[in-house]
Amino acid sequence: MMVKIYLDDLRTPVDQTWIVCRNYDEFVKKVDEIGFAKINTISLDHDLGDTAMQEYFRNVSKNYVLDYGNISEKTGYDCAKWLVDKFYLENPERDDLERKHKKQTPIVFPLILVHSANPIGAANIMGYINNFLMNEAQIQNCRRIDIPHTI
Secondary structure, eight states, rough: EEEEEEEEEEEEEETEEEEOOSSSHHHHHHHHHGGHHHHEEEEEEEOOOOOHHIIIIIIIHHHHHOOGGGGSSHHHHHHHHHHHHHHHHOOGOOOOOOOHHHSOOOOOEEEEEEEOOOOHHHHHHHHHHHHHHTTOOOOOOOOOOOOOEEO
């Protein structure tokens, strides 16, 4: 059975079929436990704690600047980078494949969505994942969405 993972420190999706993770460590543990082959979708929030929220209100919402040096906890962006690193650890042969062969060989990687209210953080996640997908000759389908939720 395929599962969906929702990463957010505060919100809970109305659709209860999502597996909810509240922080980076919980997310990493859950993805490792389930494995890429059984996860069809992951939705990421960017800001996963107090310092990320402070950075959002101090700089992002007023100045459109995001300084990761002001954030002490791991973010959804860190989770996106970890997912790509995990993919290459599990698929080292992809490093040596030519682009034409990558196009012919689909990857086992979940659809990554972003539901973050932080526009710069969301753009960073989408850019990172879509760049990975482009380099793997796959469809660049990471996008921002709205998932109905409660708090």
